[in-house]
Amino acid sequence: MTISRRGFLGGLAAGTGVLLGKSGASAHEHFAGYAGRVGLLHDTTLCIGCRSCEAACSTVNHLPPPAVPLSDPSAFEKKRRTTDKQLTVVNRYVPAGGKKQAVYRKLQCMHCNEPCCASVCFVKAFTKTPEGPVLYNPDVCVGCRYCVMACPYSALGYEYDNPTSPRVMRCTMCYDRIKQNLQPACAEACPTGAITFGKREALIGVARERLRKQPGRYIDHVFGETEYGGTSWLVLAGVPFAALGLPEGAGTEPLPSLGSGFLSVVPLVVTIYPGLLLGFYAFSKRKERLSEAEQKAAVAEALARAEEETKKKLAAAAESAAKDKEKAIAQAVKRAIAEAEAARAAAPAGAGPGKEVQS
Amino acid sequence: MNGNGAFSSPSAGRVLTPFNLVTGIILLGGAAIVLLRFAKGLGATTNLSHTNPWGLWIGFDVMTGVALAAGGYVTSSAVYLFGLKEYKPVVRPAILTGFLGYALVVVGLIVDLGRPWRLPYPFVVQAGPTSALFEIALCVALYLATLFVEFTPAAFEWLGWRRWRKAVGAMTIALTIFGLILSTLHQSTLGAMYLVTPTKLHPLWYSPYLPVHFFISSAATGLSMVIFEGMLSHRIFNHQVEVSHEAFDRLTLGLAKAASIVLAIYFATKVLGLAQGDKWRLLATPMGLWFLLEVVGFVLLPCFLFALGVRDRRAGLVRFTALLVVVGVILNRLNVSIFAFNWTLPAEERYVPHWMEVWVTLSLVAAGLWAFRWIVNRMPILHEHPDYKGMH
Amino acid sequence: MYHTLQEFMHHTKGVSYVLGGLFLLAFIGLWLFLVGREDRR
Numbered sequence: 001m002t003i004s005r006r007g008f009l010g011g012l013a014a015g016t017g018v019l020l021g022k023s024g025a026s027a028h029e030h031f032a033g034y035a036g037r038v039g040l041l042h043d044t045t046l047c048i049g050c051r052s053c054e055a056a057c058s059t060v061n062h063l064p065p066p067a068v069p070l071s072d073p074s075a076f077e078k079k080r081r082t083t084d085k086q087l088t089v090v091n092r093y094v095p096a097g098g099k100k101q102a103v104y105r106k107l108q109c110m111h112c113n114e115p116c117c118a119s120v121c122f123v124k125a126f127t128k129t130p131e132g133p134v135l136y137n138p139d140v141c142v143g144c145r146y147c148v149m150a151c152p153y154s155a156l157g158y159e160y161d162n163p164t165s166p167r168v169m170r171c172t173m174c175y176d177r178i179k180q181n182l183q184p185a186c187a188e189a190c191p192t193g194a195i196t197f198g199k200r201e202a203l204i205g206v207a208r209e210r211l212r213k214q215p216g217r218y219i220d221h222v223f224g225e226t227e228y229g230g231t232s233w234l235v236l237a238g239v240p241f242a243a244l245g246l247p248e249g250a251g252t253e254p255l256p257s258l259g260s261g262f263l264s265v266v267p268l269v270v271t272i273y274p275g276l277l278l279g280f281y282a283f284s285k286r287k288e289r290l291s292e293a294e295q296k297a298a299v300a301e302a303l304a305r306a307e308e309e310t311k312k313k314l315a316a317a318a319e320s321a322a323k324d325k326e327k328a329i330a331q332a333v334k335r336a337i338a339e340a341e342a343a344r345a346a347a348p349a350g351a352g353p354g355k356e357v358q359s
Numbered sequence: 360m361n362g363n364g365a366f367s368s369p370s371a372g373r374v375l376t377p378f379n380l381v382t383g384i385i386l387l388g389g390a391a392i393v394l395l396r397f398a399k400g401l402g403a404t405t406n407l408s409h410t411n412p413w414g415l416w417i418g419f420d421v422m423t424g425v426a427l428a429a430g431g432y433v434t435s436s437a438v439y440l441f442g443l444k445e446y447k448p449v450v451r452p453a454i455l456t457g458f459l460g461y462a463l464v465v466v467g468l469i470v471d472l473g474r475p476w477r478l479p480y481p482f483v484v485q486a487g488p489t490s491a492l493f494e495i496a497l498c499v500a501l502y503l504a505t506l507f508v509e510f511t512p513a514a515f516e517w518l519g520w521r522r523w524r525k526a527v528g529a530m531t532i533a534l535t536i537f538g539l540i541l542s543t544l545h546q547s548t549l550g551a552m553y554l555v556t557p558t559k560l561h562p563l564w565y566s567p568y569l570p571v572h573f574f575i576s577s578a579a580t581g582l583s584m585v586i587f588e589g590m591l592s593h594r595i596f597n598h599q600v601e602v603s604h605e606a607f608d609r610l611t612l613g614l615a616k617a618a619s620i621v622l623a624i625y626f627a628t629k630v631l632g633l634a635q636g637d638k639w640r641l642l643a644t645p646m647g648l649w650f651l652l653e654v655v656g657f658v659l660l661p662c663f664l665f666a667l668g669v670r671d672r673r674a675g676l677v678r679f680t681a682l683l684v685v686v687g688v689i690l691n692r693l694n695v696s697i698f699a700f701n702w703t704l705p706a707e708e709r710y711v712p713h714w715m716e717v718w719v720t721l722s723l724v725a726a727g728l729w730a731f732r733w734i735v736n737r738m739p740i741l742h743e744h745p746d747y748k749g750m751h
Numbered sequence: 752m753y754h755t756l757q758e759f760m761h762h763t764k765g766v767s768y769v770l771g772g773l774f775l776l777a778f779i780g781l782w783l784f785l786v787g788r789e790d791r792r
Contacts (some may be wrong), residue, residue: 124487152559258557266544267774268542278782
């Protein structure tokens with residue numbers, strides 16, 4: 001196959017363009033996220049546990065109304081979590097062994113800045129939108145549930161009762177409503193202002209303002225500002241966040257970066273192993289060849305030595321055989337002479353001098 | 360013709376042996392449960408929940424299964440790459456175990472996935488390369504194919520397809536290298552999946568070294584599985600094996616020597632993991648005791664027992680120790696995926712497998728045993744084919 | 752520019768996978784080129 005020079009250069013340029021496209025960034029940079037993205041501020045000191053947000057959420061998402069009616073306080077007896085049928089729940093927390101007043105907090109997907117769910121999804125079913133919400137695409141989801149397993153806020157539910165088209169179920173931050181310049185249903189339904197919707201940057205300012213204005217009311221921290229890279233849902237509380245079931249003290253490092261380091265090693269294995277292993281193979285083949293050659297040499301030497309010895313033995317045998325033969329001849333001659341002498345001695349006297357002994 | 364293969368034991372013939380009956384019932388039941396799973400959803404046949412989305416089918420069938428099938432890459436690398444030709448007799452059984460093992464891992468995965476028909480999606484529709492699971496899916500798929508091709512020489516010899524047999528034989532080195540690359544990758548990445556869950560996995564098991572722990576333990580497990588099922592095969596298929604018991608014991612001791620060293624390294628990396636995170640104090644907790652049981656009882660102890668067995672030439676001790684290692688890796692994988700996962704949650708929120716999940720898992724094992732037996736009774740796995748002697 | 756780490760990782764790891772695959776193929780080519788004549792001799 002021949003490629004024209006122009007075609008080759010063109011292909012090279014295109015390839016380089018793909019590689020360099022947006023490059024220049026490195027993993028050590030801080031990624032600031034899309035500017036102007038939205039978020040929500042949840043002020044738990046204002047939450048009264050009316051659960052209007054639960055009802056509103058179920059309505060706009062066409063889900064069944066909350067299993068326990070809003071008027072029934074038994075909903076708070078046990079800690080609930082989000083499920084495939086309920087994308088948000090409000091729990092009651094009684095901190096400090098009952099000595100403090102009960103606090104209510106709304107749980108839902110936190111729409112993280114660097115969502116773990118997006119990073120672990122092997123079909124890229126999650127997207128952090130420029131507007132802010134993290135969205136899920138059920139049209140590619142294979143149902144592996146790695147996202148459900150990985151979410152540090154345990155915010156995702158799964159449709160285990162759906163045999164053929166089960167989906168991951170989670171808060172969508174009412175993305176469609178946001179696109180229509182409406183508020184998420186929960187923020188709109190909240191009667192006390194415990195949920196405020198707006199630009200995340202602005203909400204952080206609002207939160208800090210509240211902390212400044214009423215320091216005795218709040219723990220001096222905006223949860224979600226930096227935890228695991230930051231979330232779109234920011235939380236203010238008058239009690240330690242750990243008492244509300246939030247990962248207090250969480251580092252600022254996004255969770256996906258914990259797994260990124262190892263994944264960088266993957267291409268290294270692919271590039272290093274072939275040559276390295278072929279090296280081992282060649283080395284072992286060489287050892288084999290050398291040991292075979294050594295063996296051959298040893299056998300040849302042994303054979304040669306054996307041949308030498310045999311030759312020597314043959315020569316020695318031939319020599320001694322020759323010696324024996326000589327001896328036998330000498331003995332036979334001796335005997336013959338002796339016999340002749342004996343015959344002569346036994347011959348009658350008068351044998352003429354002319355009669356020589358016939359030997 | 361009794362339906363058994365040409366190399367079946369002369370006494371074989373009865374179809375309704377106790378083994379066949381028990382495994383047969385297990386298989387039938389398993390098939391029924393799988394049908395129910397696809398008719399009514401995972402909720403009908405598992406105890407999976409929103410808090411515990413991964414259960415026995417992932418923790419055992421996938422994660423442990425992959426470790427138990429590691430004998431293939433270990434033995435083929437030892438023989439073909441590092442020149443340890445004397446271990447050739449164990450390569451074919453190990454490759455077969457590997458192939459069947461990975462095939463069953465994929466079956467188990469298909470049963471567990473929400474929409475298994477979409478399994479090719481990451482490669483043909485939309486890729487998520489940031490995910491450890493993407494790499495695992497890619498490598499397991501490629502490795503299953505590799506193991507299959509590595510298995511075909513025995514099949515071709517059985518079929519008498521000489522040219523095919525020669526063709527795949529020529530690929531041995533390339534396949535072995537490819538298999539070692541893929542095994543290094545996916546064995547370690549199964550551990551790497553948990554790197555992003557530091558809040559859920561107990562700190563004694565969570566470590567940046569998780570991938571290293573998983574890979575090294577897979578090598579020790581592979582060696583031990585080869586010893587273990589070699590022992591079983593030599594008993595059950597005694598009429599077929601050509602290697603004498605004495606010669607096989609020698610191989611067993613050789614494998615144990617390697618395993619002892621690998622276990623020592625594994626133990627060291629576990630200890631280093633504790634040091635890296637300053638986790639010593641956690642050893643004094645109940646979970647700490649459980650961790651010590653796993654690491655001392657099922658890693659350090661077998662390391663010494665293997666060494667003792669090799670030094671004193673005690674094949675029996677070595678075989679027992681191999682079983683210990685196998686149990687140990689099962690324990691480790693189940694600890695990481697189930698027992699030490701979500702460890703902070705109260706008891707009522709923890710996961711316990713549904714009996715149907717256990718049944719399906721047993722069915723997969725039974726299916727593997729049936730396939731193994733069928734193939735070994737027909738194809739030159741435990742012995743050389745007379746027409747291809749020396750070609751192995 | 753990449754706004755999030757996720758975008759960055761998606762791009763870099765995607766490229767890495769492709770490069771890894773290409774390298775494997777290229778390596779096979781290099782190997783065949785290196786030893787080709789040995790076998791034919």
